[in-house]
Amino acid sequence: MATNCDDMIPTMSEVEFRLLSNIIHDVAGINLTPNKKPLLVSRLARRLRELGVNFSEYYRIILEDKEEFIRLIDRVSTNKTEFLREPTHFEFLGTRFVGEMRKKIAEAGKRSIRIWSAACSTGEEPYSIALTLLEALGGDTSWMIRILASDICTEALKTAESAIYDEEGIARLPAQLWGKYLLKGVGEYKGKYRFKEFVRRMVEFRRINLKDGKLPVREEFDAIFLRNVLIYFDRPTQDEVVEKLSRHIRDGGYLFLGHSESLQTRPGGFKMIIPSVYIKMASNKGVH
Ligand SMILES: C[S@@+](CC[C@H](N)C(=O)[O-])C[C@H]1O[C@@H](n2cnc3c(N)ncnc32)[C@H](O)[C@@H]1O
Numbered sequence: 001m002a003t004n005c006d007d008m009i010p011t012m013s014e015v016e017f018r019l020l021s022n023i024i025h026d027v028a029g030i031n032l033t034p035n036k037k038p039l040l041v042s043r044l045a046r047r048l049r050e051l052g053v054n055f056s057e058y059y060r061i062i063l064e065d066k067e068e069f070i071r072l073i074d075r076v077s078t079n080k081t082e083f084l085r086e087p088t089h090f091e092f093l094g095t096r097f098v099g100e101m102r103k104k105i106a107e108a109g110k111r112s113i114r115i116w117s118a119a120c121s122t123g124e125e126p127y128s129i130a131l132t133l134l135e136a137l138g139g140d141t142s143w144m145i146r147i148l149a150s151d152i153c154t155e156a157l158k159t160a161e162s163a164i165y166d167e168e169g170i171a172r173l174p175a176q177l178w179g180k181y182l183l184k185g186v187g188e189y190k191g192k193y194r195f196k197e198f199v200r201r202m203v204e205f206r207r208i209n210l211k212d213g214k215l216p217v218r219e220e221f222d223a224i225f226l227r228n229v230l231i232y233f234d235r236p237t238q239d240e241v242v243e244k245l246s247r248h249i250r251d252g253g254y255l256f257l258g259h260s261e262s263l264q265t266r267p268g269g270f271k272m273i274i275p276s277v278y279i280k281m282a283s284n285k286g287v288h
Pocket of ligand 1: 027028029030079080081082085118119121125150152153156208209210211226228229258
């Protein structure tokens, strides 16, 4: 009888599931509840076959091999994203946020905008931020726009840094923006698009694990996008991450969460402006 090894699903005991899910939670904050066991098995099955090991042996490997551990995190992270996802956020960014930044230059004289996309996945979010700001500022090149884009997933970051997307993904951007901000691929890149260099230069990509005790970031931002990542964390980790990031938002700056996420206890002194968009209150002024 013919068998196809690729179709064989390795079995994972309850103990193996607990060991793996605990270490994933402790290091990356990702909370795999027992109903996620089939998901974990399916995401790791191919790697186990490549290595020719069972789950216990694989667990021992990841404890010793840092690279293999990073690959494990790459496999368990969910990278679903798209350009201009949750459009009300980009409307808010291009209108109220940019309006406030214009007022700020009247007071402080600095034409600079700093935004952090803290779970940027394959890059659609930071490039959507870049295009929204460029459009809202109407080509005024005197502004210094800096976008820090980070994620824990190294594979997602590679795609993000390449800035190459297929037509299906790009189709979510208004067609009049294509020629302005994208180069059309030819030859082996036919059907693909790449952001032009001046857009790519606005975004700096880094691997940052939001669960790390101390984040390797020093500056304050005018806004942080922390969208559709808290849902993968348990409550204490959510609060810990929000509290840590709040220290990197200036007073009067904004925190954007995913539409299905909210700040229930609001660590870090936030006030909701519209659903899933929060303003950071000045610590001792109290009113906005
Ligand atoms: C569903 S995507 C969200 C992408 C984008 N923010 C959006 O809303 O479209 C979630 C991202 O969170 C990242 N992530 C998960 N745990 C993380 C952690 N501990 N530190 C940084 N990023 C993490 C995943 O790698 C994934 O790319």
